[in-house]
Amino acid sequence: xxxxxxxxxxxxxxxxxxxxxEKPEAGTNEMAAYLGVKPATATDMLKKLKEKDLVTYKKYGxxxxxxxxxKNGIAILRKHRLWETFLYEKLDFSWDEVHEVAExxxxxxxxxxxxxxxxxxxxxxxxxxxxxxxxxxGEMPVIAKTLLAELKAGDTCSVAAVKDTSTLFLQYLEKLQxxxxxxxxIIEVIDxxxxxxxxxxxxEPRSVSMKFxxxxxxxxxx
Amino acid sequence: xxxxxxxxxxxxxxxxxxxxxEKPEAGTNEMAAYLGVKPATATDMLKKLKEKDLVTYKKYGxxxxxxxxxKNGIAILRKHRLWETFLYEKLDFSWDEVHEVAExxxxxxxxxxxxxxxxxxxxxxxxxxxxxxxxxxGEMPVIAKTLLAELKAGDTCSVAAVKDTSTLFLQYLEKLQxxxxxxxxIIEVIDxxxxxxxxxxxxEPRSVSMKFxxxxxxxxxx
DNA sequence: TATAAAAGTTAGATTAATCTAACAAATATT
DNA sequence: AATATTTGTTAGATTAATCTAACTTTTATA
Numbered sequence: 001x002x003x004x005x006x007x008x009x010x011x012x013x014x015x016x017x018x019x020x021x022e023k024p025e026a027g028t029n030e031m032a033a034y035l036g037v038k039p040a041t042a043t044d045m046l047k048k049l050k051e052k053d054l055v056t057y058k059k060y061g062x063x064x065x066x067x068x069x070x071k072n073g074i075a076i077l078r079k080h081r082l083w084e085t086f087l088y089e090k091l092d093f094s095w096d097e098v099h100e101v102a103e104x105x106x107x108x109x110x111x112x113x114x115x116x117x118x119x120x121x122x123x124x125x126x127x128x129x130x131x132x133x134x135x136x137x138g139e140m141p142v143i144a145k146t147l148l149a150e151l152k153a154g155d156t157c158s159v160a161a162v163k164d165t166s167t168l169f170l171q172y173l174e175k176l177q178x179x180x181x182x183x184x185x186i187i188e189v190i191d192x193x194x195x196x197x198x199x200x201x202x203x204e205p206r207s208v209s210m211k212f213x214x215x216x217x218x219x220x221x222x
Numbered sequence: 223x224x225x226x227x228x229x230x231x232x233x234x235x236x237x238x239x240x241x242x243x244e245k246p247e248a249g250t251n252e253m254a255a256y257l258g259v260k261p262a263t264a265t266d267m268l269k270k271l272k273e274k275d276l277v278t279y280k281k282y283g284x285x286x287x288x289x290x291x292x293k294n295g296i297a298i299l300r301k302h303r304l305w306e307t308f309l310y311e312k313l314d315f316s317w318d319e320v321h322e323v324a325e326x327x328x329x330x331x332x333x334x335x336x337x338x339x340x341x342x343x344x345x346x347x348x349x350x351x352x353x354x355x356x357x358x359x360g361e362m363p364v365i366a367k368t369l370l371a372e373l374k375a376g377d378t379c380s381v382a383a384v385k386d387t388s389t390l391f392l393q394y395l396e397k398l399q400x401x402x403x404x405x406x407x408i409i410e411v412i413d414x415x416x417x418x419x420x421x422x423x424x425x426e427p428r429s430v431s432m433k434f435x436x437x438x439x440x441x442x443x444x
Numbered sequence: 445t446a447t448a449a450a451a452g453t454t455a456g457a458t459t460a461a462t463c464t465a466a467c468a469a470a471t472a473t474t
Numbered sequence: 475a476a477t478a479t480t481t482g483t484t485a486g487a488t489t490a491a492t493c494t495a496a497c498t499t500t501t502a503t504a
Contacts, residue, residue, distance in 0.1 A: 003490075028452055029450085029451055030451095037493090038492080038493065039451075039453085040452085040495095041492055044453095044492085059452080060451080060499055087335070090342060091342055092338060097334070100332075104332075105327075112319070112323075113309070113323055116313040116315070117313065120313055227460080227461065249481070259463090261483085262462085263461070264482090265482065265483055267461080270460090281469090282481080282483080
């Protein structure tokens with residue numbers, strides 16, 4: 001049985017492994033920063049996780065999840081995203097409110113609960129932020145991720161997921177009435193600062209910053 | 223902010239206060255036994271709870287919840303019973319499965335979650351075991367509790383709640399197809415051993431033990 | 445390549461919750 | 475009332491997760 005804290009470390013390592021496609025390994029400081037603890041604390045926990053065969057790592061080396069570690073991490077991610085979906089769809093939580101509560105709910109231990117919840121939600125494939133929800137067997141659709149910033153003038157796309165899940169960004173999206181599935185047309189790319197002039201769901205054209213365009217995953221439409 | 227453990231102590235004290243109507247105060251050993259810890263541990267925690275003004279107690283004296291302590295305890299009970307209702311009604315958990323998971327869910331911190339959950343469940347008044355669910359303001363219907371064992375031959379009643387919530391008893395009830403609201407008619411009281419000869423929902427008459435009759439709360443019907 | 449900077453580790457301390465063993469107080473019994 | 479039993483407390487230790495401060499290793503840079 002994993003402790004609440006151990007689970008958080010595994011989830012963090014999994015998330016970090018997603019962040020840098022090429023290299024799924026993480027560093028102690030990186031991990032500590034992600035979890036909001038000091039590096040010394042992370043080192044200690046790493047030893048424990050290694051003892052339990054959840055990570056491979058040696059002193060001053062990189063950290064990598066073992067198969068078991070990854071399996072556990074994915075199970076937690078699955079719970080997190082199912083709960084987010086529940087909060088958003090059934091309890092009318094807003095986009096930016098779901099995360100904090102799901103952080104707690106993801107640690108509830110009950111295999112039956114997770115599976116029943118999934119069934120109750122009618123086997124959703126994506127959470128409210130557009131991220132894929134792992135299946136009970138650990139499978140997880142890998143989606144080609146295109147940033148809005150990668151598109152060119154004339155392209156049209158549909159919002160697929162948010163890269164930045166900060167409250168500030170999510171609330172800004174809500175204000176712009178952008179949600180998963182919203183259509184965006186790139187009218188012009190401003191080379192000077194990388195900002196885009198876009199049409200959102202056929203509305204009045206407006207400008208969005210490069211930072212904005214790099215925080216949104218989209219699916220290019222024909 | 224209360225810790226997970228502190229919350230459990232408050233809930234235990236509240237439950238114990240319900241158990242003995244007349245005297246709502248509890249003893250150290252009683253409380254330790256209820257929580258499955260050693261008396262020494264309970265004493266330590268008591269000091270902490272006193273420090274936080276959640277209980278009144280002095281050395282070798284009885285333990286009593288303060289108003290704040292009671293308010294907190296009721297809030298936890300409210301969450302517990304709402305979650306039990308959710309599991310039972312929405313996720314098809316059985317009577318005897320809900321408790322264990324609700325024990326975990328009751329510690330999730332989010333006022334919004336509780337209130338939204340209550341709304342989602344359409345403001346239920348009783349949980350699956352027939353116990354009243356406290357309202358957001360702490361109000362809780364106090365129901366006159368009659369034991370099945372108190373009735374006489376010829377009486378008819380409707381099952382109101384279970385006193386014993388052990389898995390064994392709940393599964394036995396399920397086997398007998400007894401649930402909240404089931405009608406029971408007392409055909410005969412066997413003075414020899416206190417057992418009852420009863421008709422359950424108009425079915426074949428059968429005998430139930432005194433222990434059984436003392437584990438079920440009912441509402442007498444005219 | 446030598447050194448400075450960054451990254452990571454160790455040692456020692458702290459806090460919360462728990463335990464055991466020994467002791468003290470209150471209650472019950474003869 | 476004296477004593478035995480039950481009930482409750484204290485002291486000291488343990489474990490998990492965290493910290494700070496000092497130290498070590500690796501990596502980057504002049």
